[in-house]
Amino acid sequence: MKYVLHRKSNCKKIKIRVVEGVVCVSAPFTVSKKIIDDFVQEQEAWIKNQLDKNTQSKENDLICLLGNEYRLHYINQKMCYVDGHDVYMYSDKVLIQKFLKQNAKKYIDLRFEFFCEQLHIHDISLQYGFYKSKWGSCTPSKHKICFNVNLIFMPLEFIDAIILHELAHLYHLNHSKDFYDLLCTWMPNYKEIMKENKKLPIPKLY
Structure with a gap:
């Protein structure tokens, strides 16, 4: 696998980053090229996963939106819409x-309302944003929960798991045993759902 190597005097161990589709490796001067090559090869699966995240989606790619699969098309009209099993997008961020x-x-508003009714939770405001490192966040003191819009690309059961995860933070701020005990009471297969789906790549549409 091709990579760009940076030797650094203040680097204590080999580190790998994927920056805009380029594999960048930092390593101490004392580490041999063979050891670096072997390390990169060991991390090949992780690297390919990161590269997939940075690959621009192409015409006719299949993408999932809210549990349904669509064929992607880029169009010249300034609009985005779904028609049957196809999704049409103007290439504008x-x-x-x-x-x-x-x-x-x-979709998430409806599912959130459903779970709140089931759990007798009231007066929570929702916000949405595009986040790189989190699916959601909860601020109990402000009665506010935020969700990552990129959940739209995930399976529906995963979206439910994230909604319940954030609702559980209304009772437990950290990820303690009590937190997971409560969450797994609400959704017994929570951990299996997270393990199966949390590494699914997000399409890069712009």
Whole structure:
């Protein structure tokens, strides 16, 4: 596997990053090229996963939106819409994000309301954003929960798991045993769902 090597005097161990589709390796001067090559080879699966995340989605790619699979098409009209089993998008970041947010919000709002009714939870406001390192967050003191719009690309059971995860934080702020005991009472297969789906790649549409 090709990579760009940076030797650093203040580097104590080999580190790998994927930056805009380029594999960058940092290593101490004392480490041999063979050891670096072997380390990169050991991390090949992780590297390929990171590269997949940075690959621009192409015409006719299959993407999942709210549990349904669609064929992707880029169009010249300034709009984004679904027609049958096809999704049509104008290649503009603002327009695509607006389309994704509207559709994610519509579904997640309904599921959130359903779970709140079941659990007798009231007066929680929702916000949506595009986040790189979290699916959601909860601020109990402000009665506010935020969700990542990119949940739209995930299986429906995963979305339910994230909703319940954030609701559980209303009772337990950290990820303690009590937190997971409560969460698994609400959703017994929570851990299996997270393990199976949390590493699914997010399509890069813009």
